Amino acid sequence: MSNTFIALAVPALLLLSAIFILLFGLSSYYTKNRAYYITLATLFIAFFISINGIGVLHSAEILPQIFNSMIVYDTFSATFISLFLLGGFLTLAIAKSFVDKTNFFTHESFVLFLLSLFGMVILTMANELLTAFISLEIASMSVYILVGLNRDSLKASEAFFKYLLLGSFAASFYLLGMMLIFAQTKSTNLDVIAEYILNTDLNSQLLVVAGSMLIMITIMFKIAAVPFGAWVLDVYEGASLPITAYMAGVFKIAIFAFALRVFLKDYITFQAIYDPLIIGGALITMAVGSLLAVIQQSVKKMLAASSVVHSGYLLIAFASTGEATSSAASAIIFYLFAYFISAIGAFGVLSYISKGSDNLINYDDLNGLAKERPIIAASLTVFMLSLAGFPSTIGFIGKFYIFTSAIEAGYTFLAFFGALSAFISIYYYFKVIVHLYFKESGHLEVDYGYKVSLAFIVISALIVLWGGVGTSLLLDIPGINALNALSKYSLESLGL
């Protein structure tokens, strides 16, 4: 398959399928269940189209006469597109019980789901600030509505309110930044801006520096880094569990993918100005995130707060991209793999055992789960170990690369604080394991049903373990080396 075909087919498939469900969803034949399976099939097919583009070094502008160099399809975007599609598929497949048991998951929610994936796919391919903004808004607006899907719930509509309001507030900073950059460089294309930055004296391009800072504010907001991430706990709490999984696992990665592209292409030249800000941001993010995660009473909010800490780890690697570009950037990509699969799995387990109820899952709700449902408990334990960065899971390898790159870049203290907050994270992640295995259960045995969802949870847990120990020396299934090669390739393709 040619690369142009893949780059066009994946978004087209998502868009057409969304339009199809939207048009025919009201007919009695296309019930909610059918819409669900159409969505899953679309994601599955799109995933198998898009993985043809990974693992090979390539980079090309797609239809340059039509799109005017706005869309670039390279190994980097191919890798991330496959990741989103896999993430969307896993989220939906695990959320089957949730979809069946709630009445607010109508066919429109699948339309929004597909549209947000469409936005993310374009976002990773965008090589231009305005295209990136449009696709970012397509994705965020769909996610805003998905958060407020349950219209009758006060919590969900409040989360919708907070997210929409703060999201549009942050988006206007992006536009202001883009305007300042445009005022100076007369272009919004990342390559042209990069050339301008390289060829101009640093002191005479203050507008570009200020503009890119404003764009960074929006990125920091979306990834929930601390000074800007005040929304994250409330929104993650108010949204229903599959949507929380989707936001934490997939949407965040899309923002990081865009941030990485902008960073490595443009901002890397004035790294000296950025570094103190990003280092400060990383430290505050890890500290406040850890504090928030420690004091939470419910597992869902704990996972939400800990996702802030994970943004902090990623910011460490972002700070290191100046001194140790290749190792830090591929560490980011590897960590995104690791976090993505663990977060989707952990939230997936919660949505599986919540059975579509609106309640938050408290630690006590997990008591004695290991006796009743050993497989679920074991999977949840694996995800917790991986999020905490325990050896033999993929999360350990991810953290290892991040801290190595920080030391390589000369930021040993950042690696130290990263390790410290990983140490604190053991407390709140292991609390879950304690409740699973060492507390007596007070409730009766429940049958959760939905063996398929359970199967996908177990598959995710196996991926987490295999990503931590697997090498091609043992079995011919892609393990650590393959993921590593993948992140190296996608990084190199940015420079083409």
Place this chain on the structure above:
Amino acid sequence: MMLKAYMILSIILFSIGVVGLISRRNIIVIYMSIELMLNAVNLSFVAISADLGESSAQVISLIIIAITASEAALFMSLFVILFRNKASLDANLFDMLGDKK
């Protein structure tokens, strides 16, 4: 020379929007502040376009208007949902989320 004046005006409008968003309590007024911020950016895009004598910046501002319009649709539905739940649009009333439990 004129561009500078327009840019300063746009930055002032943007700042008024930020202040309005932070200080006002009515959600419709908050939404108007966000619109003000976006239109301040639009104003300077149009001014840049006039200064350069080419139309690419105007195209950007048209696209921003389209995005703003779709955002407006979302905000309208938000007003309806919030008003149905609490019969008020006072932002301070919506403080359910955020307890530790």
